[in-house]
Amino acid sequence: xxxxxxxxxxxxxxxxxxxxxxxxxxxxxxxxxxxxxxxxxxxxxxxxxxxxxxxxxxxxxxxxxxxxxxxxxxxxxxxxxxxxxxxxxxxxxxxxxxxxxxxxxxxxxxxxxxxxxxxxxxxxxxxxxxxxxxxxxxxxxxxxxxxxxxxxxxxxxxxxxxxxxxxxxxxxxxxxxxxxxxxxxxxxxxxxxxxxxxxxxxxxxxxxxxxxxxxxxxxxxxxxxxxxxxxxxxxxxxxxxxxxxxxxxxxxxxxxxxxxxxxxxxxxxxxxxxxxxxxxx
Numbered sequence: 001x002x003x004x005x006x007x008x009x010x011x012x013x014x015x016x017x018x019x020x021x022x023x024x025x026x027x028x029x030x031x032x033x034x035x036x037x038x039x040x041x042x043x044x045x046x047x048x049x050x051x052x053x054x055x056x057x058x059x060x061x062x063x064x065x066x067x068x069x070x071x072x073x074x075x076x077x078x079x080x081x082x083x084x085x086x087x088x089x090x091x092x093x094x095x096x097x098x099x100x101x102x103x104x105x106x107x108x109x110x111x112x113x114x115x116x117x118x119x120x121x122x123x124x125x126x127x128x129x130x131x132x133x134x135x136x137x138x139x140x141x142x143x144x145x146x147x148x149x150x151x152x153x154x155x156x157x158x159x160x161x162x163x164x165x166x167x168x169x170x171x172x173x174x175x176x177x178x179x180x181x182x183x184x185x186x187x188x189x190x191x192x193x194x195x196x197x198x199x200x201x202x203x204x205x206x207x208x209x210x211x212x213x214x215x216x217x218x219x220x221x222x223x224x225x226x227x228x229x230x231x232x233x234x235x236x237x238x239x240x241x242x243x244x245x246x247x248x249x250x251x252x253x254x255x256x257x258x259x260x261x262x263x264x265x266x267x268x269x270x271x272x273x274x275x276x277x278x279x280x281x
Contacts, residue, residue, distance in 0.1 A: 001013055001016075001023060001024065001025045001026065001051075001052050001054065002026050002031055002033060002042075002051065002052065002053045002054060002055045002081065003026075003027075003028070003052075003053065003054030003055035003056065003095075004025030004026065004027055004054075005025065005027065005151065006054055006149075006151065007147060007148065007149030007150065007151050007152065007154065007182050008054050008095065008147065008149060008182045008185065008186065009025060009052075009054045010025075010149070010150060010151060010182075011149055011150065011182040011183055011185070011186040012052060012054070012182075012186045012189065012190065013025045014186075015186040015187050015190060016186075016190055019187075019190065021190070024046050024048065026042055028055055030042075031055075032077075033053065033055045033073065033077035033078070033080060033081050034072050034073060034076060034077045034080070035080075036080040036083070036084065039080050039081055039084045040084045040087070043084050043085070043088050043090070044088075048090060049090060049091070050085075050090055050091040050092070050093060050193055051081060051084075051085050051090060051091070051092055051093065052093040052095070052189070052193075053078060053081045053082075053092065053093065053094045053095065054095045055073065055077065055081075056073060056074050056095070056125070056128075057069065057070040057072075057073040057074050057121070057124065058121075059121075060099070060119065060121045060240045061238055061239040061240045063119070063120040063121040063124065063240065064119065064120050064121075064239040064240050065239070066120075067120040067123070067124065070120060070121060070124040071123075071124045071127065073124075074121075074124035074125050074127070074128045075124050075125075075127035075128045075130075075131055076131070077128075078094055078128035078129075078131050078132050079128070079131030079132065079134075079135050081094070081132075082094065082131060082132040082134075082135040082136035082139060083135040083136065085136045085138070085139075086135055086136040086137065086138070090138070091138045091139070091140065091193065092132060092136040092138065092139045092140070093139070093140040093141075093142060093189065093192075093193055094128065094129070094132045094139065094140070094141050094142070095142050095144065096125050096126075096128065096129050096141050096142065096143045096144075097121075097122070097125050097143060097144065097145070098143060098144070098145035098146075098177065098243060098246035098248055099117055099119060099121055099122035099125060099243065099246070100115040100116075100117050100122050100125055100126040100129065100143065101113065101115060101116060101117070101122075101243055101246055102116040102117065102118050102243065103118065103175075103241075103242070103243025103244040103245050103246055104244070104245070105245050105246075105247075106245060107247075107249075108208075108247045108248060108249035109202070109246070109247065109248050109249055110202075110249045110251050111143075111199070111200045111201060111202055111249075111251060111252050112200075115129070118241040118243070119240040119241050119242075120240065121240060129141050129200070137198065138198050139198050139199075140192060140193065140196055140198065140199070140200075140201065141199070141200040141201065142189055142192065142201050142202075142203050143200065143201070143202050143203070143248055144180050144185055144202070144203050144204055144248070145177050145178050145179075145180055145204050145246055145247075145248055146177045146178060146179040146180055146204075146214075147180050147182060147185070148179065148180070148181060148182070148271065149181065149182030149183070149271075150182070150183075150271075150274060150275075150278070155179075155211070155214065155215075155218075156218055156268070156271060156272075159171075159215050159218045159219060160218065160222065160224075162226070163218075163219050163222070163224040163225075163226035164224070166226060167225070167226060167227065168226065168227045168228075168229055169215060169219075169226050169227070169228050169229065170229045170230075170231045170235075170236065171211050171212045171215040171228055171229070171230065171231065172210070172211045172212060172230075172231055172232065172233050172235075172236055172242075173210050173211070173212035173213070173230035173231065173232070174210065174232050174233055174244065175210060175211055175233060175242055175243070175244055175245075175246075176208055176209070176210055176244065176245045176246070176247060177208070177209070177210075177211075177243070177245075177246045177247055178204040178205055178206070178207060178208055178209070178247050178248065178264055179205060179209065179214050179264045179267065179268065180203075180204045180205045180261070180264070180267065181205060181264075181267030181268065181270060181271045183267070183270055183271060183274065184205055184261050184262055184266075184267050184270075185203055185204075185261070188203050188253070188258070188261055189203065191258065192253070192256075192258075195256055195258070196252075196256060199252065200252070201250075201252045201253055202248035202249060202250045202251070202252065202253065203248075203250060203253060203261065204247075204248050204250060204261065205261050205262060205263060205264040205266070205267045206250075206260050206261060206262065206263045206264065207263045207264045207265070208247045209264060212228065212230040212231075214264075214268075215228045216228050217265065217268055218268065218272075221268065221269065221272055222272070
């Protein structure tokens with residue numbers, strides 16, 4: 001697992017261990033994916049059955065001014081990992097994003113939809129998908145969306161922090177997506193590694209919401225007094241364009257005969273319960 005101990009990487013390692021799998025994680029300092037020789041050494045040392053690449057430049061807005069650096073990790077690095085996997089004769093699972101789409105869809109987006117990213121981050125992630133596809137025949141590309149998990153930073157933890165600091169929180173209400181908890185995504189990805197033929201898959205929690213309604217659900221679940229105020233994207237300008245609609249249709253997953261991931265509300269409830277179990281934020 002490349003990209004530990006990130007939100008998804010940490011849950012993948014924990015879930016695999018619970019399933020009795022031998023999981024080995026590598027941080028960016030232990031294995032720099034932009035160094036092909038380092039990736040090859042790591043694979044030779046561990047001799048895994050498969051590699052999950054969760055390492056990425058995820059600073060969406062910073063990528064607008066640092067696209068070359070983001071490209072080095074998200075595209076060039078992804079390709080180096082895929083090439084090393086192909087050379088070793090093992091499966092490469094690459095994590096991607098809803099940002100490869102332009103946000104103009106009005107219905108859940110299938111895996112075969114044409115990518116048309118509008119941000120530097122989205123472009124570099126799309127280039128990574130292309131590199132993985134070309135360089136490793138036995139590949140799985142897993143696109144997910146609005147991801148959150150135990151370690152953060154993420155939207156849920158940000159809302160909880162702001163609710164403790166402010167009486168009012170302004171949140172965008174005209175962007176639609178599917179919040180996805182890593183605690184639900186991780187076991188699905190491990191299952192996909194076992195049963196999925198090579199290709200691209202969408203894996204997200206079910207349902208659709210807006211950032212505003214997601215924030216209302218977060219604040220309401222904790223019965224916090226902060227008021228959540230809906231605003232438009234234009235009222236909260238950011239350097240990188242966000243998709244207005246990026247709900248992903250998990251069609252390829254369903255066609256494997258696998259059950260859909262739980263509703264996003266169930267993911268949020270389970271995540272908040274896990275935070276409670278871990279102690280106060």
